Amino acid sequence: MEKNDIINFKALEKELQAALAADEKYKRENAAKLRAVEQRVPSYEEFRGIVLASHLKPLERKDKMGGKRTVLWNCHSTPGRTFQDVATQIFQALSSSALLCQPSPPAGMSLAHTTMFLWTWVSLQAFEIVEKENIFQSTPCPAFLMxxxxxxxxxxxxxxxxxxxxxxxxxxxxxxxxxxxxxxxxxxxxxxxxxxxxxxxxxxxxxxxxxxxxxxxxxxxxxxxxxxxxxxxxxxxxxxxxxxxxxxxxSNDGMVATFKDEGQEPFADEHHGSLHVFTTFWEWTPCDRCGVRGEQWRIGLCYLKSPNLSPRYQKTVPDVVSCGSHAVPRKLRTMAQYHLPELQIQSCLVPCEKTQIQEGMPAIYSYMSKVGSKPWIPQVPIQFHQQSLGHGLIISCPGARPEHAVAWDKDHEQLYRRQYLIGVNRSMRVFIDHGNQLHIRFTQMSDRGIYYCWRQGVRIAGFRLGVKSEGHYPASLLDPETRSAVVLTLLAYLLIVVVFVIIQLCRCCCYCCGCCPNISL
Known part of the structure; x- marks a missing residue:
């Protein structure tokens, strides 16, 4: 056997220890990255600091000053090690003190077993597939901007x-x-x-x-x-x-709502040659109320499938993009512009979660009710608002977004979307828009009451509405009713002017041609 064929066991052992240290370092830093993301650190400097300090271990009670220390507190650092050394690859930065943190082979392992293990590990290293995740580079980056x-x-x-x-x-x-x-x-x-x-x-x-x-x-x-x-x-x-x-x-303007309980079906798919226009629905929202009959819905957006799309735009499904995407040629986009977003609604009924009975003030009120009348205790925060008679009002649910399951009640009456969703009836004075806001047009005395807001199946707030008829309401162009009145007045004046000009032109033509009788106005 030649000299070059002799196995260097020390080099193999050192390479094995380095590989184990590199794998441990990756797992430790990746866990620190995920932990920093979950903590929502405000800056990248803090994020990087958490990752670089992931190898530090907390002190224990047995670790006393001046005592004999058998375990390194920071086994991944050595005196004189700089920031650049930490950031380099593990194979270049690994020092003798870092190797002390790795467990040594058992004393009972024979030389033959050690040799066989190291030789097998070196042979399989070429076929090893390690799946490592980087939170900044988890998505493959194309060479050309897509x-x-x-x-x-x-x-x-x-x-x-x-x-x-x-x-x-x-x-x-x-x-x-x-x-x-x-x-x-x-x-x-x-x-x-x-x-x-x-x-x-x-x-x-x-x-x-x-x-x-x-x-x-x-x-x-x-x-x-x-x-x-x-x-x-x-x-x-x-x-x-x-x-x-x-x-x-x-856009949600003209959004079509279908009610599943009434047997209504979503729009049928459209086919224009190789162009296929369809609706892709999101997941159903949770029930918007609990303990009583509620509603849940899902939003559907317009998508199309065509082989004539621009190849520079990435698609989750081959040849499928949203209808308003820039990957769609202008001609195909015109053919799909009449396929509007949809909203599908169905009824639901879920029980409410049990809550603990609050003690304190409610208990005092219960005791006071034995002496006199029990005062009214609101179950949710109530906000009071005074509105002038005949003016519009928009109420928003605190913390709610369009994708949330939001419901509205007036006192003990449920305002279901089947009757109060915008677009169900063109002459609606009270309606709920697609942004989950409650609209009241031309407020009346009968609108007084408490309007409760449900979000994700939990009643979270209430609005106590009062209507007043006295007092002078200052007119302003910021008021929608004032702007509407001004626009209607100007349109009426413009129409009168146009009719007057047309009549004068007709009279002038008749006078020049001499074909009109003399009509005195």
């Missing part, structure tokens, strides 16, 4: 993660374009994520520049509108792009 298609309903909030971002990039900038290659580009940045926007502070109809936030490199857009449809790019201030999205916000 667009990931995503569809939402209007008034919803959505989040776009920044995939393919290198770990050395500490801040990102989002860009928005209405059309690919457009000269008008919006730069969406909130000072490296230090300015946070809450959904409860966003007003309906406000500009997108005040309805977004960047958290952990992800873009959050609140109360999205159809005008927000377009292309979103994640990149840096220097114009380097990592990932892009093709976002389609479908």
């Amino acid at each position: 667009f990931d298609n995503a569809a939402y309903l209007a008034d919803m909030s959505f989040e776009l993660p920044c995939h393919c971002k290198p770990e050395e990039v500490l801040s990102v900038v989002w860009y928005y374009q209405k059309q690919l290659g457009s000269s008008h580009t919006k730069v969406l940045t909130d000072f490296d994520g230090r300015l946070l926007t809450e959904a409860s502070h966003v007003r309906v109809g406000s500009d997108m520049l005040v309805r977004f936030s960047i958290r952990m490199f992800s873009l959050l857009v609140f109360r999205a509108q159809p005008e927000d449809s377009g292309l979103y790019f994640c990149g840096t201030r220097n114009g380097d792009y990592f990932y892009a999205y093709d976002v389609d916000i479908q």
